[in-house]
Amino acid sequence: MSKRLSPLAQHTLLIAIAFWISGCSATPPENLPTPIEGYNHTSAAINRFTVNGGGGPNIGPHQGGGKQNCCVSLPTKWRPGLKVVIEWEKDPDPYASRYWPERIFSDAWNKRAAEHETHYTHHRAVVELEPYGEFGSLDVHFFPCDVVKVATSNTIYGQPGYPHNEPLNMEEPKTCQNS
Template identity: 35%
Template sequence: MKISKIFLYYIMTTAICVAMTSACSEATSPTSLRGYNHMKDLSIHIFSVNGVSGPNIRPESGGGETCCVTLPKAWRPGLKANVSWEYDQKENASHPLPANKTMEIEIPHYRSAGSLQVHFYNGHKVRMIVSPCSPEHPFYPLSAAELAPWQPFTTKEDMRETARHGGGTVDC
């Protein structure tokens, strides 16, 4: 009788611990990792987000993707990621190659876990966007200045009309 009470106590304690751990764990989703280089003279030789390597990116290019970064399905305040990158340039460049960088970057609000898109700018500036849309989408969440050299492929009004007819989304 004593053994069965101890066994029952052990089972109940284990069940409570499992339930508490499950309730506290965060639902996550694997997502692709894309990179965009907005600089004219420097390439991104290699970059990573939380240890997951992204594609190499030539000047003013991007869009290649790798798999997979894990993100929470639901955004939460204070969500950040560690981004590391190395620059590259032509051998005959007139300026020295900048040092490798690592930064903790805040991930802005997202409604659903789309691709994690990392934008590299002059002056070691980096922005991250989580979106199912590409930078050419008119509702992509960057200003025209932050988006350059990319431009929307259509107007917001035309995209709304297309979405009304089931041919696209305005939810970027």
């Protein structure tokens, strides 16, 4: 004489089998969403930037860190030739409006602001990722002469072992080699 399982026991058993099967076939993800953080080593403002289309925060002159945006998808394991595309907009004179005589947000001020925006520059760089193991965020460093470097370290800016510990207030050359 065989005993039948109750409907509740059958349901519980089916759920347990489903979890067991899915657990056995689960593979680790190939890519992980990685937060984006920026560091600006220049006197210009980085109005906005993206990494492979994922947005990074705006960064004032000689500032950085502390603000992360989500995300760029990075492989869990580094491989040679791995690159990211960085695009950014730069305001070469971010403090100009301090000296405008027009009343703030008046029609004349807005007209001047629109003219000021015509001086923004747009840039694009394809940057190779340095070898990484564990990482916490993708840090984008903007240097004078529109040089961009990235770090995927699990240490933070300013700490020993961080790959780009150059000062935020870097001296900017009068002319650039890559201009």
